[in-house]
Amino acid sequence: MKLSDRKKKILQYVIDDYISTAQPVSSKSINEKYLPDLSSATIRSELAGLEEMGYLSQPHTSSGRVPSIEAYKLYVAELMDKSKLTGKELGKIKSAFKDHADNLEEVVQNAVKVISELTDYTSVACAAHSENDVIKKVEIFRHKKNQALLLILTENTLIRDKFISVPPQMTDGQIAEAAEMMTKLFVGKKLGEIVKMPDKITEEFDTYRDIFDSVMQAIEEYIDKKKGEIIMEGQGKILNHPEYNDTEKVKNFLSVISDKDRIADLLFTDSDDIEISIKVGGEDDDADYSLVSATYSASGVNLGTYGVIGPLRMDYQKVVSVLEGVGKILENLIKDSDEDD
Amino acid sequence: MKLSDRKKKILQYVIDDYISTAQPVSSKSINEKYLPDLSSATIRSELAGLEEMGYLSQPHTSSGRVPSIEAYKLYVAELMDKSKLTGKELGKIKSAFKDHADNLEEVVQNAVKVISELTDYTSVACAAHSENDVIKKVEIFRHKKNQALLLILTENTLIRDKFISVPPQMTDGQIAEAAEMMTKLFVGKKLGEIVKMPDKITEEFDTYRDIFDSVMQAIEEYIDKKKGEIIMEGQGKILNHPEYNDTEKVKNFLSVISDKDRIADLLFTDSDDIEISIKVGGEDDDADYSLVSATYSASGVNLGTYGVIGPLRMDYQKVVSVLEGVGKILENLIKDSDEDD
C-alpha cells in the first residue's frame, strides 16, 4: 500500500490531536476538526489503511486510533509543523538568563530549568568530556604537608580539581617545578594523546614520578567518565501528563531517568552535527519515552548536550522550538564570554 | 485522661504494626500478635482512650486505628526500640565505601547512595557553608588575557573556584602578588569576619582593587548560599511504599523534594548538637513527610548534614540505625584523611 499524501495528512492530524488531547482519536473527530469535506466513513477507511501499514493501532476494537512509534518517527521527520515561540515564552527564556552567571555550568543549569518550565517535561543536560580537549596548564600547589591541590585547565575551562598526595619532604618549589614541567610537556596536546604517551616519558620524571602518575591518573579518570554531572530539572513533571497516572509507569520512568549513565549515553549518541536530534522510543529496550536534544559548543568544540526527556506522546513542536530558542541564547552567551579573550 | 504505661505499650504496638504492614491495626491483631493475655475488648477500650487523646484515628468507623502525627512524635521520642543493623547491612555499608574516593563530596555521594538503598527511602545530603570556616589560602592565576582563575581554600577544602576578570595589562607577577597579599590578610580569619572587614582595608589594595573586590564578592556569594549542592538519591523510592500509590501524593512529594531551598532549610534547622534529629510532619505546612538527619563533621566543625526523607509512616528504627552505621564510617573516613596533615 502506498502512503498517499492524503494518508500523510490524516496521520499528521491524528498525531497532532493525540498529542494535544491524549485520547485515542476517532474518524468522527478528524472529520469535525480537520476535514469537514470528507466524511467520517472515508476517513475511517484511510485510518484502516494507516493501521495496516503499522502507523496506527487501536487500544481496543471500538476505540479511536493511537500513533505507533513508527508514526512518531515519521511525524518528527517530515510531518510535524514547525512552530514558533510566543513572545511571552521568549521573554521567559531571556529573563532566565538575565542574572549573569559565573560560569558555564550555571548557565546550563539555568537553561535546563527554563526548558523544563516551558515544556513541562523533564529536562537534562550534560557536559561532554572530550578526548579532544587541549590542555593549557597544569597547576599544583601544596595544601597540607602531604597533600596538594592539582588543577588541570583547558582552553575553555577547569576540567579537574583534585587533592593529590605528595611526599612531605618535597619543597613547594619542587612541586611548582613539577607542575611547570608537566605544563610544558602537555600544553597544546589533546587529552587523548596524553594518556597514550609512551611510558618512557615517565623516565624524565623520575624525581617526580608519583606526582606525574597522579596527574596522568586524573586525566584518565576524566576521560573515562566521558561525561560530567548530569544536570536535571523537573523530574516530577511527568506526573502532569495523563498517560502517567499509573504509579507503575511513573516508577518506570523515574528509574530510567535515575540511571545517569544511561541518560548520558543517550545524550551522546550520534548528536554530532545534527542540530536537534529526536530519539523516539527507547530504541533497543522496550521503554516508551522520547528524547529531544541539542548540543552547545564554543568555537566549534562540542561542549555538551541538553534536552528534554518525556513520554512518546510529547509535544515535539513545542519542545523543538523551546530548545531552539534556548540554543540561540546559549550560543550568544558562550560567544560573548569567548570574546573576552 | 492519663497516658498509662499500658496505653503507651499499646500505642507502640500499633505504630510498630502500622509501620510494618501499612494497614490500620485492629484490636484483634494486637491481641493476637502482642498481647495474648488481654482480650480484644479491653484493648479496644484502650484504643478508644488513645483516640480520644489524639494519638490515633480511624480512617472510617469500622476500621482499625492509624497513628496521628503526635503519636509518631511520641514514638520517636520515647516509644521506639533501638534496632541494630544486620551483618549483611553493615557489610553493604562498608563495601560502599571501599573504593577510595577522591574527595569528601564523593564520599558523601556514596553515603547517600547506600543509605537510600538500605532504607528504601529518598536520601539527601548537603554540605554546610559555614561563616566559621577559616581561610587558609587565596590563589589566583591567569588563564586568559583578561581572565584568571580564583581559588579560595580553607583548612578542610577548596570552597570556591571561579574565573574572574583581570586587567589585561596586569602582569602574572602582579596577580601572584595580589593573591599573596590577600592570603596574608585573610589567613586564619573566619569568612564571617572577612566580609565584615572595614572598608578602609581596601585602600591598602588600591592597585589591586578590582581583584580584591572580586575575591570579596566570591566569599560573600559563598556565604550567602549558606549551603552547597543538595545531593539526592532514590527520588523514586517513595513509589515502593503503598501509601504513595496515588499519583497526586507522589506529585506532592516530588515537588517537596524538588524544592532544593526548602530541603536545605530543613536539613539545617536545629541540627546543631543533636546526634540524630527527626522531624515528623512538615511542621508548619500540611505536608505529611518526615525527615531523619544527622551531621558529619571534622575536628568539631560541622561539615554538613545527611539524612532520609520519606512518608510519616517511616521505618524510623531502621533509618536511624542505618544513619548511625553510616555515620560511624563517615567519621572514621574523615578522621583518617585528616590525619594525613
Place this chain on the structure above:
DNA sequence: GTTGGCACTTGGGCATAAAGAGTGCTAACA
C-alpha cells in the same frame, strides 16, 4: 477492671445492566 456477646457501620468485591463511543462492512450513489 476484664470479658464475651451482639448489633451496627463501612468498604470491597462481584455480577448485572445500560449507555456511549467507535469501528467495519455493505450497498448505493456520483
Place this chain on the structure above:
DNA sequence: TGTTAGCACTCTTTATGCCCAAGTGCCAAC
C-alpha cells in the same frame, strides 16, 4: 472508482444492587 450513509457489532465505562468480612462500640456479666 472513490465516497457516503446506515447499521450491526464490540468493547469500555459507569451505575446499581447485593453480600460478605472486618472492626467497632456498647452492655451486661464475671
